[in-house]
Amino acid sequence: MINAFTIDVEDYYCLVRRHRLGCETPPSEAVDRCTRQLMDLLDRFRTKGTFFFLGEVARAYPQLVRDVAAGGHELGVHGFRHVPVYTLSPEQFRREIVDAKRCLEDLSGAPVVGHRAPAFSFRADTLWAFDVLLDEGFLYDSSVHPAAGVRYGWPGFLEDIHEMTLPSGRKIVEAPMSVVHFLGRTLPACGGGWLRHFPYGYTRWAMRRISKRRPVIVYVHPHEIDTEPAPEYFRRELAQAARAHKRHHRIQTRNRRTVMGKLEKLLGSYPFAPLRDVIGRALGRPLSTSVAEG
Secondary structure, three states, rough: OEEEEEEEEHHHHHHHHHOOOOOOOOOOOOHHHHHHHHHHHHOOOOOEEEEEHHHHHHHHHHHHHHHHOOOEEEEEEEOOOOOHHHHOHHHHHHHHHHHHHHHHHHHOOOOOOOOOHHOOOOOOHOOOHHHHHHHHHOOEOOOOOOOOOOOOOOOOOOOOOEEEEEEOOHHHHHHOEEEEEEOOOOEEEEEEEHHHOHHHHHHHHHHHHHHHOOEEEEEOHHHHHHOOOOHHHHHHHHHHHOEEEEEHHHHHHHHHHHHHHHHHHHHOOOOOOOOOHHHHHHHOOOHHHHHOOO
């Protein structure tokens, strides 16, 4: 089973300041530094992955985009400013993805056909978003988390990579995030906070169970491997922030020092490829032959 290794390229300090501390700031150098560390890690294991970029990161660090593409990795869109899709109108969502897609394609010189929504924010009430993706030339999405969650989730959604027929009659491929079943519960696994908070044994157990039925989609964010001290301006702002925001920061930085070692074990134990290639294998045909218009 060939699995997918994916990176959601977003800047932690930029998003925390915007969504929790109430101030705008450009992406920090940390996202460039940590994304390059993930590229180096993949190179060590001769593995290619899919990098879902926020448009604002691509615009701030154009050479990073060029280097990821030159390294043979797939580029995908992660929105522009990391706004949950369920808070947007169809036209607002369209602008988020069009601006990011255009930026990535201009920098790489290659078409970008994959999308992952910020915070896995595709739900039953955002079904309209798939048609917007098709309108703008996307062939696949990887935004659905097929389990109940506090901030996201679409319980009961099909867990296999599959071609969806939309109410409009059009078709698009969905590659849902990986979940594992235990004692009647559907649990997140193989990425993000679940990789960071839990021992590696949990991820290894989930990889083995999931890969018996379908490819695993591993995901990580650049900030999850960042062990450098926070910038001074951020520490000052956080000191004045509400208790809930301080708690959020503690949770988001917990166990970061363990992540690189866990990723090294994963890459040394299982085969990975860009998500587009994994989708093609799952469908039994190249992704470009998928029907994108009804």
